[in-house]
Amino acid sequence: MVFGQIVIGPAGSGKTTYCNGMSQFLNLIGRKTAVINLDPANDNLPYECAVNIEDLIKLEDVMSQYDLGPNGGLVYCMDYLEKNIDWLQDKLRPLIKDHYLLFDFPGQVELFTLHSNAKNVILEMANKWDFRLTAVHLVDAHLCSDPGKYVSALLVSLSTMLHLELPHINVLSKIDLIESYGKLDFNLEFYTDVQDLSYLQEYLDRDPRSAKYRKLTKELCEVVEDYGLVSFTTLNIQDKESVMDLLKIIDKSNGYVFRGIEGNINEFNKLAAAPTKWDYDRYPFIFLVFLHIVICVSMLAYRC
Ligand SMILES: Nc1nc2c(ncn2[C@@H]2O[C@H](COP(=O)(O)OP(=O)(O)OP(=O)(O)O)[C@@H](O)[C@H]2O)c(=O)[nH]1
Ligand SMILES: [Mg+2]
Numbered sequence: 001m002v003f004g005q006i007v008i009g010p011a012g013s014g015k016t017t018y019c020n021g022m023s024q025f026l027n028l029i030g031r032k033t034a035v036i037n038l039d040p041a042n043d044n045l046p047y048e049c050a051v052n053i054e055d056l057i058k059l060e061d062v063m064s065q066y067d068l069g070p071n072g073g074l075v076y077c078m079d080y081l082e083k084n085i086d087w088l089q090d091k092l093r094p095l096i097k098d099h100y101l102l103f104d105f106p107g108q109v110e111l112f113t114l115h116s117n118a119k120n121v122i123l124e125m126a127n128k129w130d131f132r133l134t135a136v137h138l139v140d141a142h143l144c145s146d147p148g149k150y151v152s153a154l155l156v157s158l159s160t161m162l163h164l165e166l167p168h169i170n171v172l173s174k175i176d177l178i179e180s181y182g183k184l185d186f187n188l189e190f191y192t193d194v195q196d197l198s199y200l201q202e203y204l205d206r207d208p209r210s211a212k213y214r215k216l217t218k219e220l221c222e223v224v225e226d227y228g229l230v231s232f233t234t235l236n237i238q239d240k241e242s243v244m245d246l247l248k249i250i251d252k253s254n255g256y257v258f259r260g261i262e263g264n265i266n267e268f269n270k271l272a273a274a275p276t277k278w279d280y281d282r283y284p285f286i287f288l289v290f291l292h293i294v295i296c297v298s299m300l301a302y303r304c
Contacts, residue, residue, distance in 0.1 A: 002131045003256045004101030006122055006166065009138030010156065011107030014173040014237065015039075018138060019104045020047040021237040025247070026100055034099040036092070038121075039106040040077045041070065050099070051091040053077065056084060074106050078117040085124055100256075101131070113159040126166060134167040134254040135160070136246075141172040141234065144191045145181035147203040148210045151217055154194065154224045161229055167253040169233060171246065176236040192232040197221035 005022070007015045019035045026033040034050035040059040045052075057080050063073040081088065095101065105111070111118045125131040137160055143149040157170045172192065178184070184191070185203050204210040204217055224230055233249060236242045251257045 001259060002096045002099075002101065002129070003254055003259070004103065004131060004133050005250060005254075006103050006105060006133050006135045006164075007138070008105045008112050008135060008160065009107065009171075009173070010109050010140070013107065013138040013140045014235075015104055015107065015138055016042055016046065017237055018136070018173065018235075019102045021243060022247070023047055023102055025240065025243045026102075032099050033102060034095045035102045035104060037104045038081065039104055041074060041106060042104065049104075050095055051088070053081060056081065056087050071108055071110075074108050075111070075115060075117070078106070078111055078115065078121070082117040082120050085121060088121070089129070096129075096131075101133075103133075109156055109160070113156065113163050119164055122164060122166065132254040132256070134169060134250050135164050136250060137161075137168060137170045138173040138235075139170060139232070141175045141178045142181055144172065144178065144184055144188075147185065147200045148207060148217075150191065151197075151200070151204075151220060151224075154197075154230055155220060157230045157232075158224055158227055162227075169246070169249055169253060170230060172232045172234045173237070175234040175242070176238065188234070192234060194224065194231050197225055 007019055007022075009015055016039070019037075023033045023035050035047045036051040037045060037049040038053045040053050040057060040062075057077050059070065059073050059077060062068060062076050062080075063070065066073075066076065068076060092101070105118065122133065122135075126133050137157060139153045139157060143153040161168045161170075172178075178188070186199065190199070198218075198221070200221065201214070201218060205214065210217060233246055234242070235246050
């Protein structure tokens with residue numbers, strides 16, 4: 001079974017950095033990982049990519065040939081990828097035997113809230129090729145420092161969840177920088193848990209621009225609350241603990257933790273209900289078990 005992550009989020013939210021950091025972490029814990037770059041606008045990739053959309057289509061060529069700007073060019077590239085999905089399938093074939101997959105997507109939010117091209121590529125992988133994928137939606141934590149921007153982040157997260165229909169984790173990225181934006185109006189849990197957005201109103205009213213759209217913003221917040229789908233986890237990609245905590249959530253969401261226990265309902269229930277023992281934690285554990293066995297065997301040998 002093939003498992004992986006669809007890494008999405010607005011421009012500059014940290015997708016490429018995330019793919020680089022997460023692939024390093026996965027390789028470190030012994031999980032063979034391939035990164036697939038599906039963003040034709042990504043220059044100077046920090047990771048070694050196993051598949052690159054640049055080999056199929058180049059954004060500059062599209063822009064000059066069809067006289068398009070970067071956004072129109074990207075929509076064209078995604079349409080082209082959808083039409084040439086066989087190219088992607090051929091490129092992935094050698095990897096899917098034993099690799100975990102990370103897909104680095106473009107940052108244009110309209111591709112994941114409006115157009116169907118990227119969605120169709122993802123659904124082809126999830127439904128027809130039976131890949132177990134989780135959408136990891138990165139949102140810059142900076143948006144929490146302004147109540148109006150935070151409402152936008154909530155809306156884009158909800159629209160993306162509804163559009164893609166995949167297991168979905170919203171992530172406040174670059175959380176290490178949050179204190180540099182000044183004191184937040186609420187504690188961090190308020191922003192991650194998305195429990196009672198009515199508290200935002202007072203802060204929205206302080207800004208004359210948001211006060212003007214008071215009723216609209218209030219209704220939009222109610223929509224977000226009524227769906228009850230959006231919440232966030234946080235990430236500092238440079239911090240191993242933070243990456244590990246996120247990976248645990250992702251692995252539960254796409255079923256990675258349940259691999260290899262098909263048909264064993266007891267094992268399944270145990271894993272679903274309990275905090276999972278992790279590959280990352282398991283290495284010291286295995287070492288301790290090994291040490292214990294060595295000590296027992298030497299003691300037995302000594303007694304004999
Ligand atoms: N401090 C900090 N900086 C980060 C983190 N993640 C990403 N960055 C920085 O944010 C900037 C944008 O990161 P990218 O990974 O290029 O973002 P992206 O989402 O791939 O951007 P596009 O491909 O243009 O949509 C870079 O300067 C990164 O170094 C993080 O966790 N902490
Ligand atoms: Mg990028």
